[in-house]
Amino acid sequence: EEDGYELWLRYRALEGAQRTRVLAHAKVIVAPAGPSLTALAAVAELHRGLSGLVGRPPELAREIRKGAIVLATPASLPAIAKLDLDLASLGQEGYLLRATKVRGHAVTLVAANSDVGLLYGTFALLAAMRTGVDLAKIDVRSAPKVALRMLNHWDNLDRTIERGYAGESIWEWHHLPDVKDARYVDYARANASIGINGTVLNNVNSKAEMMTAPWIAKAAALADVFRPYGIRVYLSVRWSAPMELKQTATADPLDPAVRKWWKDKAAEIYKVIPDFGGFLVKANSEGQPGPQDYKRSHAEGANLLAEAVAPHGGLVFWRAFVYSQFDEEDRAKQAYTEFVPLDGTFAKNVIVQVKNGPIDFQPREPFHPLFGAMPKTPLAMEFQITKEYLGFATHLAYLGPMYEEVLQADTGRPRKGSTVAKVIDGSLDGNKLTAMAGVANIGSSRTWSGSHFDAANWYMFGRLAWDPHASSRDIARDWAALTFSTDRKSTEAIVEMMMRSREAVVDYMNPLGLHHLMDTGHHYGPGPWVSELRRPEWNPTYYHQADRKGIGFDRTPKGSNALEQYAPDVARQWADPKTTSDQFLLWFHHLPWDFRMPSGRSLWDELIARYDRGVAGAGDLRKRWDRLKNVIDPRRHREVREFLLIQEQEAKWWRDASVAYFRSVSGLPLPKGHAAPP
Ligand code: GCU
Numbered sequence: 317e318e319d320g321y322e323l324w325l326r327y328r329a330l331e332g333a334q335r336t337r338v339l340a341h342a343k344v345i346v347a348p349a350g351p352s353l354t355a356l357a358a359v360a361e362l363h364r365g366l367s368g369l370v371g372r373p374p375e376l377a378r379e380i381r382k383g384a385i386v387l388a389t390p391a392s393l394p395a396i397a398k399l400d401l402d403l404a405s406l407g408q409e410g411y412l413l414r415a416t417k418v419r420g421h422a423v424t425l426v427a428a429n430s431d432v433g434l435l436y437g438t439f440a441l442l443a444a445m446r447t448g449v450d451l452a453k454i455d456v457r458s459a460p461k462v463a464l465r466m467l468n469h470w471d472n473l474d475r476t477i478e479r480g481y482a483g484e485s486i487w488e489w490h491h492l493p494d495v496k497d498a499r500y501v502d503y504a505r506a507n508a509s510i511g512i513n514g515t516v517l518n519n520v521n522s523k524a525e526m527m528t529a530p531w532i533a534k535a536a537a538l539a540d541v542f543r544p545y546g547i548r549v550y551l552s553v554r555w556s557a558p559m560e561l562k563q564t565a566t567a568d569p570l571d572p573a574v575r576k577w578w579k580d581k582a583a584e585i586y587k588v589i590p591d592f593g594g595f596l597v598k599a600n601s602e603g604q605p606g607p608q609d610y611k612r613s614h615a616e617g618a619n620l621l622a623e624a625v626a627p628h629g630g631l632v633f634w635r636a637f638v639y640s641q642f643d644e645e646d647r648a649k650q651a652y653t654e655f656v657p658l659d660g661t662f663a664k665n666v667i668v669q670v671k672n673g674p675i676d677f678q679p680r681e682p683f684h685p686l687f688g689a690m691p692k693t694p695l696a697m698e699f700q701i702t703k704e705y706l707g708f709a710t711h712l713a714y715l716g717p718m719y720e721e722v723l724q725a726d727t728g729r730p731r732k733g734s735t736v737a738k739v740i741d742g743s744l745d746g747n748k749l750t751a752m753a754g755v756a757n758i759g760s761s762r763t764w765s766g767s768h769f770d771a772a773n774w775y776m777f778g779r780l781a782w783d784p785h786a787s788s789r790d791i792a793r794d795w796a797a798l799t800f801s802t803d804r805k806s807t808e809a810i811v812e813m814m815m816r817s818r819e820a821v822v823d824y825m826n827p828l829g830l831h832h833l834m835d836t837g838h839h840y841g842p843g844p845w846v847s848e849l850r851r852p853e854w855n856p857t858y859y860h861q862a863d864r865k866g867i868g869f870d871r872t873p874k875g876s877n878a879l880e881q882y883a884p885d886v887a888r889q890w891a892d893p894k895t896t897s898d899q900f901l902l903w904f905h906h907l908p909w910d911f912r913m914p915s916g917r918s919l920w921d922e923l924i925a926r927y928d929r930g931v932a933g934a935g936d937l938r939k940r941w942d943r944l945k946n947v948i949d950p951r952r953h954r955e956v957r958e959f960l961l962i963q964e965q966e967a968k969w970w971r972d973a974s975v976a977y978f979r980s981v982s983g984l985p986l987p988k989g990h991a992a993p994p
Contacts, residue, residue, distance in 0.1 A: 318949040320763035323506050323771050324798040327368025327442070334448055335370055341424050341451040342366050344384040345374045348392030353544035354431035358387060358438040361505065365442040385441070386423045387434045395419055396427055403429055409513070409546070410459025411437030413444065415452055424451050432513075432546035439509040447797050458782075461741040464631075464667075464751035465781035466514040466550070467507065468596065468698070469758070473526065478519050479702050481709040482759030482766030487517060493537030500538060503758070504545035510778025514548045516753075520598040520635065522552040524560035527581055536588040543591065550593035550633070551585075555617065556605040568610040569620035578624035586628040594631035595621050596669070601638040614638075614654065615661040622663035633696060633753070634662070636670045636686055639853065646869075646876035647853040648674040652685045660692035667751050669696040672722045674878070675859075677755075678831040679706050679822045680718070682890075682900050685881035687736045688727030688744075696751035697723075697740045697784075701773050703757070704839055705832075706821050709766025711963045712937055712956075713821045714814035716776045716788025723784045728883030737784040752781040768956050771799065772814060789815055806947040813940045816933060824930025824967040828923060829868070829903035832859040833974065841966070842973040860902070862981045866909055867919070868902035879904065898922075909982050921987040923978065927971035928990060934960075934967035 330338055347359045359376065362385065367373045380386055390397050397403075401412055411428040418425060426437040436458075444454060470478040471485035488497055507515070517535055518526050525531055539549040558564040558577040568574055585592050599606025599617055607617030618634040625632065639650045655668060662668065668690065673681025677700040687695060699719055706713040723737040734744055742750040754777040757765045765771045772795045779791045789811060796802070796810040825842070826833055833856045835843030847857040861869055871878035872891055879887040890896050893905045898913070911919040938960040945953055979986065 318951045320768050320771070320952065320955075321502075323764060324775055324795055325365075325442075325506060325509060326798065326801065327365045327446075328801060329371060330369045330445070334445075337450060337452070338366075338445045339370045341383055342370065342374055342385055342445070344377045344381055346377055346380050346384050346386045346388075346423075348387060348389065348431070348434075349378070352431045354435055354546065355387065357505075357508075357544045358426075358431070358435045361435075361438050361442065365445075369442075369445055380419050380421050380423060382421045382423070384421070384423045385426065386418055387426045387438065388418075389428055389430060389434065393418070396425070399425075401427055403427060406433065406457065406459045409433050409436065409511070410457065411440065412458075413437055413441050413454050413456040415454050424454065432508075435508055435546060436511055443509075443794070443798060446801070447794065460511055460782045461784060462750045462752050462781055463742075463748065464514050464593075464696070465512050465778065466516065466633075466696075466751060466753040467512055467701075467756045467758075468516045468520070468552075468753050469756045470519040470521075470702075471517065472519050473523055473531070477759055478521060479700075479704040479755070480757070480759050481702060482757060482761040482764060482770070484760050486758060486760055487534075487538065489531075489534055492534035496537055496541055500541040504542045504547055506764075506774075507547055507778065508545040510775055511782040512778045513546050514550055514593050515542065516550040516552055516596045516633075518552045520552050520596060521602075521604065522554040522598075524554050524557040526551055527553060527557045528561065529584070532585055532588060539589045539592070548591055548593035549589060550596055550631075552596045552598070553621070554605065555597065555599045555607070556609075566610070567605060569607045569612050569617050570610075575620060575623070578621060582624040582628060582630065586630075592625075592628070592630060594625050594633070594665070596633040596635070597621065598635045598637065600640070601635065603641070613658060613661075615658045615666075618666045618668075619661075619663045622666045626663070626665050630665065631749075632663075632666045633669045633751070634666055635698070636668050636684075637676075637698070641851055646871065646878050648871065648878045649876060649881060652689065652881045655686060656689050658693075659690040662693050665749075667694045667696045667749055669698045669751070669753055671698045671700075672719070675831055677705050679713075679818065679826050680721075680829070680899060681831065682903060683722050683725040683727065683736050685878075687725075687739045688729030688734055688883065689881070691730070691745045694742070694747050694749040694751070695739060696753055697736070698753045698755070699777060700755040701757045701777050702755055703770070703773070705834055706818070706825075707963065707966070708840060709757070709761075709770050710959050711821060711934075711966070712767075712769045712813070712817045712960060714769065714776070714788075714792060714817050715773045716780070716792055716818075717815060718818050719776070719780055720788040723780070726886070728885040732885065740784050752777075752784065754781070767959055768799070768952055769814070769817075769959075772796075800948055800952075802944075802947050806944055809940060809944060813937050817937060820930050820933030820937065820967070822930070823926045823933055824970045827926035827930065828898055828919075829900040830860055831903060832856055842970050842977075844974055844977050861906055862978055864981065864983060866907050866911070867923075867978070867982075868906040869904070870906040871904045875906065909984060917987075920982060920984050924975055924987055924990050927975055931964075931967045931971050934964045938964050 411433045428434045475485040556567040559567045600608040621632045636651045639647045738744040775795045792811045792814045796807045833844040909920040913922040
């Protein structure tokens with residue numbers, strides 16, 4: 317059954333020469349003696365993988381022989397210390413794959429400084445076998461550039477998932493801790509295969525109950541399953557938990573009873589989850605409680621929790637996604653305004669987690685101005701893998717180019733060339749506490765992510781968290797090859813679809829820097845006309861500001877001056893519509909409809925041309941997929957095609973509704989050549 321459950325870990329029979337070549341190098345495995353659960357997981361994966369790939373499980377041996385796969389750390393096999401492998405540079409999680417001689421026998425060596433490195437190396441070796449790498453010549457070394465590579469589940473305790481489009485939560489809370497579903501192991505395998513080493517189990521809009529003993533026991537059961545795979549468990553906490561559980565009279569972070577409560581709570585958690593990662597907090601954001609309710613700062617709030625987990629080696633991820641209903645300031649500016657003055661005041665084990673852009677996971681946003689602006693504070697990147705604003709699981713949108721665009725953006729701080737990636741990997745400020753988080757798109761759907769192609773976003777996230785400088789195209793190529801096991805030409809055709817997909821979505825939803833035009837609440841279809849919501853910054857009309865004369869949000873000094881939050885060089889480039897990339901034009905500028913675009917068209921005509929281009933782009937995806945009919949198995953081909961047809965229809969819906977609305981505002985005629993809606 318080609319149902320997508322295996323994700324990119326499909327171990328189907330290899331054919332022809334590659335089968336022969338792999339077989340020659342994979343009959344025997346030599347693993348560390350008295351192995352840990354982690355090394356056993358690596359051996360089990362080789363067993364599973366090779367059984368599928370070459371049709372027979374490998375033999376497990378003690379003695380090194382010619383042609384064996386040897387898994388070794390310097391501790392398990394001191395002989396490798398003599399091989400001049402420079403293992404030290406691999407750190408605690410890196411690995412090396414090399415065709416070499418160990419004790420005189422030609423083997424395939426998987427070497428690392430830890431068992432989790434061996435596990436990562438094993439997954440890489442299996443992927444290499446599947447993508448045609450010649451094991452006789454293999455020579456790969458890889459180490460993560462970011463220390464904490466985290467999934468954030470927005471899973472509620474009733475198994476609904478906030479912004480989840482792939483079914484209900486895979487955490488069967490009701491059966492935990494007694495029943496450990498087999499799916500948890502597959503979840504851990506998939507994550508380990510891409511280097512993810514942390515998972516926050518519950519929604520950032522968290523419930524106080526999560527901090528009670530029965531729920532902590534459920535989390536502990538999951539932590540037990542994930543531990544061998546190098547994955548630590550973290551929990552989101554509700555700021556007011558001690559008070560809501562009626563164990564303190566207040567949630568004021570400076571209150572001694574509150575401090576004691578959190579210390580005791582941390583100790584209680586560490587008793588059952590000795591390697592517990594720590595807390596993730598959304599405070600004073602979108603109506604959530606927080607330290608500001610007591611006139612305390614975000615730093616005072618974060619430091620209280622940091623103090624509670626510090627004795628156990630725990631961390632606090634404090635989110636910078638804040639905007640207040642009492643603040644008149646442009647929403648895009650509020651996080652920077654609040655957090656920059658706090659730089660240097662957070663405890664050592666606090667990481668401030670910042671969304672990629674200053675509004676909210678839009679199809680395109682400029683990078684968040686906090687990147688580069690808090691050199692004394694570890695900043696984590698928060699990407700959204702689930703596609704809240706990009707067509708849920710139905711529309712094909714490979715997010716790799718979007719993440720890459722943000723990571724490669726130059727913050728200009730403190731100097732040119734200081735990319736967001738260098739902030740995130742710590743190289744810019746010598747920061748070791750580095751992290752990247754992705755809001756998961758995982759649910760109980762057979763495909764895990766709700767569609768075959770959305771698994772690519774999970775995969776890509778892991779790979780970019782491992783190396784934020786990697787190319788999203790290379791990652792797409794690996795994913796497509798591992799998922800669809802096709803020949804080179806077909807893989808390239810799939811990669812081409814993926815690389816075009818997000819730009820098509822931008823065109824038919826939010827062209828030219830427009831943003832937040834989705835219909836209210838669910839955020840699925842168009843809603844640029846919505847203007848009556850209680851909070852002004854929830855209304856699409858707040859963001860596009862269209863009227864008879866023009867369109868766009870003025871963030872120059874004449875407007876909200878959000879530009880002042882960027883480095884002078886960056887701000888200068890975006891201050892003038894003539895030098896602003898059309899990607900961000902209406903993000904930063906309010907312009908007359910007859911503004912001349914570089915294409916020679918008026919802004920009005922260009923806007924409509926972009927919507928048309930988006931519709932054409934969605935149709936093009938479907939046509940490209942149709943050409944792959946004979947190379948993809950029928951079930952997955954059909955399922956992908958069904959969604960692409962929906963996307964094509966809905967691209968038109970987006971265009972027609974948006975164009976009709978903007979026309980009603982501008983009063984301008986449709987340009988020639990535009991296919992008018994019926
Ligand atoms: C978005 C999303 C919310 C979520 C919030 C957050 O606004 O729509 O569902 O809670 O982001 O990141 O906290």
